[in-house]
Amino acid sequence: MEEIILKHRFLPKHEILSEEEAEKILKKYNVSKRQLPKIRLKDPVIKVIGAKEGDLIKITRKSPTSKESPYYRVVVDE
């Protein structure tokens, strides 16, 4: 898959969170990784940004009501 898909204007920003950042998020919402929304390892964006299973992905979406809204998903292999 090519990097070009990241440039599509309908694709929100995906970034891999570092261990510490991920830990912070889990703590903030008081959740385990199993309780977070999932994203597949096969997902094109995940392939391009090179995330591994168990990584926490931060997606910054544009929102009509609050300008930007963060969303977190855990990479799973299934």
Place this chain on the structure above:
Amino acid sequence: MEHVYKNINSISFGFFSPKLIKKMSSVKVVTPELYDKEGYPVDGGLMDIRLGVIDPGLRCKTCGSKLKECPGHFGYIELARPIIHIQYTKTILDFLRSTCKDCGRILLSDEELKLKLDSLKDIEKRYGLFFKRKKIKEIINSLKNLKKCPHCKAKQVNVKLERPLTFFEGDKKLSPIEIKTKFEKIPDEDTEILGLNPKYARPEWLILTLLPIPPVTMRPSITLDTGERSEDDLTHKLGDIVRINQRLFENINAGAPEVIVDDLWDLLQYHVTTYFDNTVAQIPPARHRSGQALKTLTERVKSKEGRFRYNLAGKRVNFAARTVISPDPEIKFNEVGVPKAIAYELTVPERVTEWNLERLKEFVKRGPKKYPGCNYVIRPDGKKKKITDETKEQLLEELQLGYVIERHIINNDIAIFNRQPSLHRMSIMAHKIKILPYKSFRLNPAVCTPYAGDFDGDEMNLHIPQTEEARAEAEVLMQVQTQLITPKNGTNIIGCLEDSVSGNYLLTKSMVFNKDEAVQLLFSIGVKKIPNFNNVVEGKEIFSSVLPGDFEYIGKTKDNDDVIIKKGKLIKGYIDGASIGEERGNLIRKLHRDYGEDVALDLLSKLFRLGIKALFYKGFSTSLKDIDLKQDILIRIRKLLKDSEDGVDELIKTYNAKKLEILPGKTAEESLELLILQTLNKVRNKIGEIIGESLNEENPLRIMFHSGAKGSILNLTMMASSVGQQALRGKRIRHGYDGRTLSLFKKGDLSPRSRGFISSGFKKGIDPVEFFFGSMTGRDSLMDMALRTPKSGYLYRRLANALQDLKVEYDYTVRDANKTVIQFKYGEDSIDVSKSEKGTIDIRNLIREVIGK
């Protein structure tokens, strides 16, 4: 029955093993006979008394308990030949495909097996059972087409399932006996990879050798009026099974030819299959002698009338009433008129105390036949006594502290009122009871909107809460005033409607009263504080005197004119639907925000009545002459219509000359259609404008649509001038004959008239051709409605079921019952819609209010 109270630690699912079936049985059923000559159940028959009691007075032979105490006991029959269980065919197929046909091992080498088992365990631990099952499916699929057994190297043949229950290995038919022997060879370790725990589920148990007979308590027989016994469908079916089974046994023992044995075997298979499921495709359903299909096990459980949706998910209650609804604008919004006849039946339990003893005694004294009386007295030990003429005296004497009486509902008792379908929370609201004569529930027309009801025969349900807690909850959380604002978009779902809107409009726009009239009008709507009016009172003043003295409001009318209220005085503009209407009444929204729900509802109900009562002084009606148009207007309209028809002709001519400008992405025909539609729509709008301008301010129709009470200029255009283009699926009508809509037109005629343009109006009358086109769209919309309603209902049901346990947690995340996060911030902005205005919060407005201007 003995109750067992224990916590459930875990549940495991498995198949019945023959051993277990025998163990849990108390009877071996050997004969299809039910009763002997005396009508007594036969030992070893299907109604054996050891299977449980269904007749009152008898005791169970197995457990010794009485009817309703004994849960019933299973029996079993020994099948002469193994039988395939219809619900297990898929699992059986999976097993046949994933194991070796010769050695019975799984088609995985030992190393692979170990690897896969480990990964399964890992998946179960990390992602749960759902994903484990998915993985197992994958493994089974990967084993399907292997050609060689990795253990004994035997060549594998593809196994097929010939629906509904015959298995083929290549071209060879597999009998249940063969399948069973194959399955017995599968070692325990190999079954685990296919998701079985061999302790509870061995593959060979998938093939039935013993059949459990359910207890008689789940298939009770009914004694008819004639004294004849009528057996349950299941008993009939089991009788068939036992009978054929016996014959099969006899034939096998007598050494009958194989054809006969096989025939009987197939018949037994048929009976067992239909016993489990009588709606299997390709298998004719077993029927009664009357030709009606039997209701066997699967049908008992499945679908809307099945055990789940009907008995377990369906709830039935007492203390409820249902009848037709009708309007009563004189009762309050949060009242419901209850017919006296219903008040005799519905009761509220009230505990006798020192302070209410005398009062409650009066209720008992009046008894059940005199309103407001009392139907039952409950003693402290829980014994319920009905009050009758005989028991009345004694109960009255007996009544003392600690007793509970069930007295008739009276005015101001709280009740829960509901109209199905209960699509949103405003479909169920709490009202105060008001006992009224006649036989229908009465409700204020303003609460039609939240219930989505009208009075064309709608019925509604009423429930009486029976505990203090329930009553308090209903009163505090469910009353009409708590539901003023809809959580859909934060606007007021209850507002003024119809005459009330036109009334307030006229009142604030043009009406003038003398002092006496003004005072009377205000008093009639319940305003007690009446200001000192001058001798001539403007409608605006009257409207203002309903509002609180410190009310400030700036808003717009429907036509974008300013409405300004300062210090509770309407100083500019007039009131219309945009201020007080349903789901758009900004004034009401502001009242609610500034003064709270109770005041808002009170004021709203006053404004509602003010509008109606104001109209009484003027009178409001409409007639045919209100849609009469002046001669010069008519001429202008006629010319417009003629022009547009010429315009369309011109378009068609250019099209025929192939000179029409083709729109991007469209064919020439499509472009033409679009341009014609545009021209025709334009003309109708223009006609609307002309008519709108020509209307007198006093015209009742204009008042109605200008105030936002009902209708639009379009409706008026349709009556006064022309109905307009009839369209099917967004296109002009083109159905009927080849190239034309009706045989009186020429082939290929694209003129407005031949394609469903109705140039006459309803008042003048429409001609047969136009009427026909009108009927076409009418029928289409009727069909559309009839087909769409159940579809969208089902869609909504699925949506509601899927979302029912989502909730906003204290940290503003949306989570389901497992506390899995669905949204990290509710709606991405964590705005509570019911506290917003149309889903947003107007900061500018807030600032203006805080700094005062």
